[in-house]
Amino acid sequence: MRVAYSLLDLIGGTPIVLLGNVAKGLQGEVWAKCEFMNPSGSVKDRIALYMIRDAERRGLIKPGMKLLIPTTGNTGIAFASIGAYLGYKVVIVIPEEMSSERILTLKALGAEIMYTPGGESDALKSLEYARRISMENPGEYYVFDQWSDEANVSAHYETTGCEIIKQIGLDIDAFTAGVGTGGTLIGVAKKLKEVNPKIKIYGVEPSECPTISQGLWGTHEIEGIGDGFTPEIIERYKYLIDGWILVSSSEAITTARRIACMEGLFVGISSGANVSAALRLVRDQNLRKVVTILPDYGSRYFSTKLVK
Incomplete structure (x- = not known):
C-alpha cells in the first residue's frame, strides 16, 4: 500500500x-x-497537475493571478481540487446545462463559477468567453486551454x-x-x-x-x-x-x-x-x-x- x-x-x-x-x-x-x-x-487530475506545473515552470502564472478554466466539468473539478491544495484561486467557465453534480462539486471546492450558454457540444463558447475575460482584465487571469496545451498530452x-x-x-x-x-x-x-x-x-x-x-x-x-x-x-x-x-x-x-x-x-x-x-x-x-x-x-x- x-x-x-x-x-x-x-x-x-x-x-x-x-x-x-x-x-x-x-x-x-x-x-x-x-x-x-x-x-x-x-x-482530469492528471492533466490539471501537469498543466499547472508546466505553467509555473515557464513563469506564466504571476503572483496573485487567478486560474481561469474553461471546461465542461471534470477538468474544472480537477483544477479546483488541485488549486485548493496549492493555494490558487480558481475560476470556472462552464456551459450552463452541465450536470448539477458537477456544479455543486465545484462550489464545494471553493471555485468561482461563470456560465456560458448550451451544453457539452458548446465547449467552444466557454473557451472563447474565458479568453475574452482574460483580455479585458490583463494580468488578473491565466487561461488554461486544455484543448491545445501540450502538457495535457504529456500527462x-x-x-x-x-x-x-x-x-x-x-x-x-x-x-x-x-x-x-x-x-x-x-x-x-x-x-x-x-x-x-x-x-x-x-x-x-x-x-x-x-x-x-x-x-x-x-x-x-x-x-x-x-x-x-x-x-x-x-x-x-x-x-x-x-x-x-x-x-x-x-x-x-x-x-x-x-x-x-x-x-x-x-x-x-x-x-x-x-x-x-x-x-x-x-x-x-x-x-x-x-x-x-x-x-x-x-x-x-x-x-x-x-x-x-
Missing part, C-alpha cells in the same frame, strides 16, 4: 481491470483503466500510457478512448505506438456530434467528450489515429448501466461510450485485447438519464 504525503501523491497509479462480465461470450478481452480512482474523481504520455504498459504489457491490439480535448487518446497513443507500432488507436465520438470525424455538430448527452469542435491536440496528432468509432448517447448510457449491474462499477456515461467502442472492436474485428478508460464515477450523473 502506498503512503501519500499530499493530495498530489494520490494522482495517477490507478488500477486496470478486466471487464470479464460485460465481454462474456466474446473471444477477446476488454481492459479498463480505473481513472475514477483519482482524488477528484476523474482522469498521459508520461503516466497513463506508461502505467498501461507496466500493468498488462505490450500484447495489446488496440486502445480506444473518447475525445473531448484529445489529450488522453493522443498521450496514450504516443506512448503505446512508440513501443509497439502495431497497436491500433481509435477515437470515440458521440454519433449525434461527430465533429472531428465527419464535420457534423449536434447535441448529445455524453458529458466529457464531443465538445463540438476539433481540438488543436487532435489537429497536431491526427496521424496517430487509425480510426473513429461513433457511439450514441443511448448506447453509452445503456453500457454504463450494464457495467454497473454486471461488473459492480458505477461509472459515468463517457465510460459507457468507451466500453461500447472497445466491445465493438473485440466483436467486429476479432481483436484479442483492447484497452480503454473509465474516466469518472457515476455519482456525477444522478441528475442525468444514467439513473433516471
Whole structure:
C-alpha cells in the first residue's frame, strides 16, 4: 500500500481491470483503466497537475493571478481540487446545462463559477468567453486551454500510457478512448505506438456530434467528450489515429448501466461510450485485447438519464 504525503501523491497509479462480465461470450478481452480512482474523481487530475506545473515552470502564472478554466466539468473539478491544495484561486467557465453534480462539486471546492450558454457540444463558447475575460482584465487571469496545451498530452504520455504498459504489457491490439480535448487518446497513443507500432488507436465520438470525424455538430448527452469542435491536440496528432468509432448517447448510457449491474462499477456515461467502442472492436474485428478508460464515477450523473 502506498503512503501519500499530499493530495498530489494520490494522482495517477490507478488500477486496470478486466471487464470479464460485460465481454462474456466474446473471444477477446476488454481492459479498463480505473481513472475514477483519482482524488477528484476523474482522469482530469492528471492533466490539471501537469498543466499547472508546466505553467509555473515557464513563469506564466504571476503572483496573485487567478486560474481561469474553461471546461465542461471534470477538468474544472480537477483544477479546483488541485488549486485548493496549492493555494490558487480558481475560476470556472462552464456551459450552463452541465450536470448539477458537477456544479455543486465545484462550489464545494471553493471555485468561482461563470456560465456560458448550451451544453457539452458548446465547449467552444466557454473557451472563447474565458479568453475574452482574460483580455479585458490583463494580468488578473491565466487561461488554461486544455484543448491545445501540450502538457495535457504529456500527462498521459508520461503516466497513463506508461502505467498501461507496466500493468498488462505490450500484447495489446488496440486502445480506444473518447475525445473531448484529445489529450488522453493522443498521450496514450504516443506512448503505446512508440513501443509497439502495431497497436491500433481509435477515437470515440458521440454519433449525434461527430465533429472531428465527419464535420457534423449536434447535441448529445455524453458529458466529457464531443465538445463540438476539433481540438488543436487532435489537429497536431491526427496521424496517430487509425480510426473513429461513433457511439450514441443511448448506447453509452445503456453500457454504463450494464457495467454497473454486471461488473459492480458505477461509472459515468463517457465510460459507457468507451466500453461500447472497445466491445465493438473485440466483436467486429476479432481483436484479442483492447484497452480503454473509465474516466469518472457515476455519482456525477444522478441528475442525468444514467439513473433516471
